[in-house]
Amino acid sequence: MSHKALLLRLSAMGDVTIAAAAVEMLHRHGFEVYLVTYKPFEQLFACDSRVKSVYALNRPPSRSEILSLVNELRTLKLDLAFDIHRKPLTALLLKLSGAHRKYSYSKRTLERRMAVWFHKKIEFVPVAELYQRPIRKALGLGDDEFYRPRLLPCDRNLQLPENYVVIAPGAAYETRVWPHFGELCRMIREKMGFTVVVVGTEAELAPRKTISECMMARSGASLIDMTGRTDVKGLVSLISGAAGFVGNDSGPMHIADALGVPTVAIFGPTIPEFGFKPIGERSRTVELDLKCRPCSLHGEKPCRFHDKHCLYDIDAERVFDTLENLLENLMDQHSKRRS
Numbered sequence: 001m002s003h004k005a006l007l008l009r010l011s012a013m014g015d016v017t018i019a020a021a022a023v024e025m026l027h028r029h030g031f032e033v034y035l036v037t038y039k040p041f042e043q044l045f046a047c048d049s050r051v052k053s054v055y056a057l058n059r060p061p062s063r064s065e066i067l068s069l070v071n072e073l074r075t076l077k078l079d080l081a082f083d084i085h086r087k088p089l090t091a092l093l094l095k096l097s098g099a100h101r102k103y104s105y106s107k108r109t110l111e112r113r114m115a116v117w118f119h120k121k122i123e124f125v126p127v128a129e130l131y132q133r134p135i136r137k138a139l140g141l142g143d144d145e146f147y148r149p150r151l152l153p154c155d156r157n158l159q160l161p162e163n164y165v166v167i168a169p170g171a172a173y174e175t176r177v178w179p180h181f182g183e184l185c186r187m188i189r190e191k192m193g194f195t196v197v198v199v200g201t202e203a204e205l206a207p208r209k210t211i212s213e214c215m216m217a218r219s220g221a222s223l224i225d226m227t228g229r230t231d232v233k234g235l236v237s238l239i240s241g242a243a244g245f246v247g248n249d250s251g252p253m254h255i256a257d258a259l260g261v262p263t264v265a266i267f268g269p270t271i272p273e274f275g276f277k278p279i280g281e282r283s284r285t286v287e288l289d290l291k292c293r294p295c296s297l298h299g300e301k302p303c304r305f306h307d308k309h310c311l312y313d314i315d316a317e318r319v320f321d322t323l324e325n326l327l328e329n330l331m332d333q334h335s336k337r338r339s
Contacts, residue, residue, distance in 0.1 A: 005031040006073065006081040006097055008090040009131075010057070012172065013232070013251025014276065016041040017149055017258050019084060021128035023050050024147040025135050034076065036069070036093060043232035044255075047154040061089075074098035080138050084131045103134035112274055116294050127275040148279055149258040153240040154233060160224065164195040165323070166239050166256070168247035169206035175308070176248050176299040177206045178266045182213020183316035184246065189220035192324065194243060196221070199235060199252060202228035244327055246319060249276060249299065257283050262330060264323045268311035269299035282330065284322050288313055 005026045009019040016037050026033045027050040035045065035054045042056035055069055070093065081099035083090045086107055094102050108130065114120045128149055136145060165188050169181040185196050196214065200207035207227040214223050230238055236255055239245060245256035246264045256263040257278035265278050267287040271294045277285055287293075290310055295301060303310075 002032045003030060003079045004034065004052075004076055006034045006036070006076075006078050006099060008036050008081070008083045008093055009085050010036070010038045010087065010090060011041065011059070011085075013041060013044075014254035015085075015127070016044055017151065017251065017254040018127050018276075019131060020044070020048075020149040020151055020258055021147045022082065022084060022131040022135060023048070024150055025132050025141075025145070028147070029139055029141075031080070034073075034078070036073075036090075040232045044151060044236060046233045046236075048152045050152070066093075069093070070096045082131075082134055082138075084134075101138060103138055105130050105134050108275065112297055115271065115273065116297060119291060119293070122273050124273045124277065125275055126277070126279050128279065130275065149254070150260075151236060151240075151255060151258040153236045153259065156237045156241050158234070158238055158241075160197065160238070160241065161195045161222070163193075163243050164197050164224070164241075165192075165244045165246065166197050166199055166242040166252075166261075167210065168199050168245070168250060168252035169210040170200040170204035170252075171206070171248040171250040171299075173298065173300040174205070175269055175302060176250070176311075178248055178268065178311050178314060178319075179308075180314070180316040180319070181206065181210040181246075182216075184319055185210055185214035185223065186217040186220075187316060187320045188323070189214070189217045189223065191220075191320070192327075193221050195224060197224045197226055197238065197242070199230065199238065200227045244323055246323060253278060262323075262326050264319060264326065266311070266314060266319060268308065268314075269293065269295045269301070269303070282326070284326055286314055286319055286322055 023033050032052040038059045039056045042054040045051045078099035081097045081102045083094040083104040111122045115122045171177050198207050211225050239256050240259045242261050244262045247253040249267050249270050253265045257280045263278050263283040265285045
């Protein structure tokens with residue numbers, strides 16, 4: 001009989017993507033994995049054979065929806081349950097899950113708040129590591145066993161060129177949006193010859209601004225606007241076929257990293273040491289060392305200096321050079337392996 005484990009992570013897109021590391025660890029040790037999350041994040045695992053079932057809740061869920069879920073979880077006769085969100089609802093679901101053993105993870109909230117309040121340097125610990133610690137404890141595993149987040153995309157049915165770079169200009173908060181994506185887009189089209197695919201939601205202003213500015217490119221490859229034209233499942237498939245990806249500290253950035261796509265992540269009011277730095281071998285971060293960083297836990301607060309130097313002072317050329325060097329190094333490595 002297979003052992004059964006439950007993971008509770010309701011949101012957001014990037015955090016649920018990182019939860020794929022916990023899925024991997026449990027799967028490697030023979031567990032049937034069950035996941036509870038909010039809609040539409042279940043689509044991240046739409047074609048993932050490692051996950052037995054995903055329970056997708058409305059946000060917020062109704063009382064009857066919660067009761068129905070609890071009844072279903074209890075029928076599974078779970079061996080283990082892990083709360084890797086630590087919210088009132090996930091704590092309740094953990095308690096009522098009927099699992100034989102229950103665990104919660106540590107958020108490092110105090111360390112992160114110290115970094116915000118006193119700009120105290122903190123150690124970089126990947127959120128993926130925090131998610132896996134209670135699993136290691138439950139299974140008696142060594143501290144050296146660690147898995148990176150890894151998403152398994154569905155088949156790509158999108159009609160896109162062979163070589164394209166995805167740009168995701170949006171973020172959960174406008175204060176985390178780098179303002180020079182339009183210029184970067186023009187540079188990629190003119191200097192690298194890659195088609196640029198812009199993704200985002202229709203409600204976001206940043207993708208529309210990027211597309212408008214990128215249209216001014218004098219020459220080069222084409223520009224494709226996929227803003228609002230994909231669901232989460234389609235976004236994963238789209239990014240999986242990209243030659244490269246550039247984005248803010250955002251959900252699509254974590255998707256690209258978990259797909260192994262060469263990724264450049266731009267950090268402004270938040271810092272990589274909060275644990276959300278992309279950790280793939282093909283990923284790089286761009287940031288400025290400023291005394292005012294970080295200014296809030298999630299980068300949601302307005303800049304107290306009203307100028308957002310942490311983002312405005314990162315010029316497009318620096319981000320372009322980071323992407324170009326990353327892709328050139330990967331091509332060199334590929335050539336050496338073939339020879």
